[in-house]
Amino acid sequence: MLDRVLGAAAALSLVLGTAAAPSGPKAKVELTFQDPEIVESSGLVADGDLFVTVNDSGDSGRVFAVARTGRTVGVTSWADEPVDDESLAPAGPGEVWVGDTGDNSRARDSITVRRVPYGVGDREVTPATYQLVYPDRAHDAETLMANPRTGQLFVVSKDIFGGTTYAAPRRLSADHPNELKAVADGFTFATDGSFFPDGKHYVVRGYTNATVYSFPDHEPLASFPLPTQDQGEGISVGPDDQLYLSTEGQFTDVLRMRLPKDVAAAMKPPQPAAAVESEPTPQEQQQPVWPWLVGGGIAFVVGGGWLLLRRGQAS
Numbered sequence: 001m002l003d004r005v006l007g008a009a010a011a012l013s014l015v016l017g018t019a020a021a022p023s024g025p026k027a028k029v030e031l032t033f034q035d036p037e038i039v040e041s042s043g044l045v046a047d048g049d050l051f052v053t054v055n056d057s058g059d060s061g062r063v064f065a066v067a068r069t070g071r072t073v074g075v076t077s078w079a080d081e082p083v084d085d086e087s088l089a090p091a092g093p094g095e096v097w098v099g100d101t102g103d104n105s106r107a108r109d110s111i112t113v114r115r116v117p118y119g120v121g122d123r124e125v126t127p128a129t130y131q132l133v134y135p136d137r138a139h140d141a142e143t144l145m146a147n148p149r150t151g152q153l154f155v156v157s158k159d160i161f162g163g164t165t166y167a168a169p170r171r172l173s174a175d176h177p178n179e180l181k182a183v184a185d186g187f188t189f190a191t192d193g194s195f196f197p198d199g200k201h202y203v204v205r206g207y208t209n210a211t212v213y214s215f216p217d218h219e220p221l222a223s224f225p226l227p228t229q230d231q232g233e234g235i236s237v238g239p240d241d242q243l244y245l246s247t248e249g250q251f252t253d254v255l256r257m258r259l260p261k262d263v264a265a266a267m268k269p270p271q272p273a274a275a276v277e278s279e280p281t282p283q284e285q286q287q288p289v290w291p292w293l294v295g296g297g298i299a300f301v302v303g304g305g306w307l308l309l310r311r312g313q314a315s
Contacts, residue, residue: 027227027257030244035072038064039250042142043088043192044234045096046244050074051254052096052118053234053246056142057084063098065118073120078127083108087144087192088236089153091115098127099144101155106138110177113144113153113168131177132168139164142233143190147215149199156186156193156204163190165218184218187211191233196241201267203243205235210243212263222263227255 031051033041042056050073051066061082065074084102091097100112114127132155143156153168163186169178186204187193193204195215203212211223226232226245234246234254245255259267 025225025227025257025260027245027255029253030256031066031068031070031254033066033072033250033252033254034070035064035066036250038066038072038252040248041246041252042086042233042248043099043144044236044244044246044254045088045090046236046238047090048239050118050120051236051244052088054085054088054098056086056233056248057102059085061085061098061114063088063096063116063118065120074118075122076116076118077122077124078114078116079124080114080129082112086142086233088234089144089146089194090148091146092151094119097144097146097153099141099155101141101144103138103140106140108138109133111141111155113172128174130172130174132180133177134166134180135182141190143187143193143204145193145195145202147195147199148197154183154193154202155180156190158190159186160189163187184213192235194235194237196237196267197239203235203237205232205245207232210235212259212267214267221266222260224260224263227257229255 038053038055040055041053043054045052052063053066054063060077061080062075062077064072067073082100085098085100086102087099089097089099095115095117098114098116100114103111110131110133112129112131114129116127117125139157141155141157145154150170152170155166157163164182165184165186166180167183168180172178187206189206190204191206193202195202200215201212202215203210205226209223209225212221213219214221229245229247231248232245233248236244238244243257243259245257246252
């Protein structure tokens with residue numbers, strides 16, 4: 001519920017044109033995009049060595065691979081013109097899912113995801129392409145996530161007063177549209193999301209705040225403010241479990257931040273109760289002592305007989 005309240009507040013501040021975003025926690029600048037062609041970074045994947053980003057509506061079909069210096073080291077492009085690329089998700093080593101999921105007018109019959117390779121050097125490809133359809137109606141969405149353990153895709157709709165999290169089929173078909181399934185209430189006004197490497201948690205962001213959810217039950221664990229950005233639309237959890245945040249605009253920064261301590265604590269599994277040594281019961285306290293006395297007496301008799309025998313032999 002908290003994530004919905006904060007998300008609605010963020011959306012309202014945008015509608016009213018106010019600068020109500022909180023200052024948020026401290027973050028470090030990881031890199032600054034140096035490529036003048038990166039003007040509306042809307043999705044982000046941090047794989048440890050490279051950062052992959054995509055411009056949203058108005059650009060051709062392409063993704064940028066950016067080094068930690070901020071310099072673009074590779075561009076992958078394809079011929080099909082996207083409607084509105086808004087999101088990225090890891091698709092395995094050297095590949096990303098590109099989510100052509102934007103739909104501001106909420107009028108599209110289907111949305112598209114493409115599996116695109118990336119790396120150092122420019123290339124033109126024909127990516128595997130899959131159509132997704134919602135089970136109810138058209139939605140605007142800027143969040144595409146992939147579970148690192150199963151590869152299953154999830155889409156979170158971008159709605160002002162309560163989004164929805166949808167799951168794609170585990171195996172996508174290129175021959176016919178793949179129907180999404182609503183699995184949980186989603187983040188309000190979501191702009192991006194990312195799974196953690198453990199596959200048991202994911203984070204969804206808005207413009208001013210984010211929420212961590214457990215998986216597979218999709219329960220919100222904790223919400224927290226984000227550092228101030230002009231129009232923060234990208235988030236990726238790196239292999240180091242740190243958050244990387246991007247924003248629209250030319251020559252913008254990618255920020256790096258750690259989860260707040262209380263959020264990290266909420267993600268830890270409950271510790272098993274420590275074993276406590278119990279007090280003896282009254283029955284245990286009143287155990288009969290005669291077995292000990294009998295045993296002791298037998299030992300005394302046997303021991304004494306042995307000594308007498310030894311003395312007789314010695315004499």
